[in-house]
Amino acid sequence: MKTINVVAAVIIDRDRVFATARGYGEFKGGWEFPGGKIEAEETPEDALVREIKEELDADIKVGELIDTIDYDYPNFHLNMQCFRCELMSQHMELKEHEAAKWLTRDELNGVHWLPADITIIEKIRNLI
Numbered sequence: 001m002k003t004i005n006v007v008a009a010v011i012i013d014r015d016r017v018f019a020t021a022r023g024y025g026e027f028k029g030g031w032e033f034p035g036g037k038i039e040a041e042e043t044p045e046d047a048l049v050r051e052i053k054e055e056l057d058a059d060i061k062v063g064e065l066i067d068t069i070d071y072d073y074p075n076f077h078l079n080m081q082c083f084r085c086e087l088m089s090q091h092m093e094l095k096e097h098e099a100a101k102w103l104t105r106d107e108l109n110g111v112h113w114l115p116a117d118i119t120i121i122e123k124i125r126n127l128i
Contacts, residue, residue, distance in 0.1 A: 021098050
């Protein structure tokens with residue numbers, strides 16, 4: 001089975017975490033933490049900075065690794081490194097997602113998370 005290596009930004013602002021709804025593909029409309037594929041010769045941290053700039057036109061500071069998720073989808077294996085991140089400015093513009101919102105710990109179960117992303121929700125609940 002093909003393995004896809006990705007990074008995800010868990011952007012936390014005080015008592016809220018930022019989530020996005022996919023705007024394309026098989027999982028369109030599912031909620032996730034923004035991020036994307038790691039390119040060749042790129043560190044996970046560099047990939048995350050690049051992906052967030054591309055997807056949200058935002059600058060972030062990448063913090064500690066929260067967890068690495070391994071999840072088997074029907075057609076591929078996903079290896080997702082999830083990093084705690086901080087926005088470096090208030091500007092964000094959705095370039096690839098159909099929606100986005102800030103969620104408090106009590107609202108985390110109020111969206112339909114993609115299967116891999118839901119596996120880290122309890123850890124995130126403890127961070128906000």
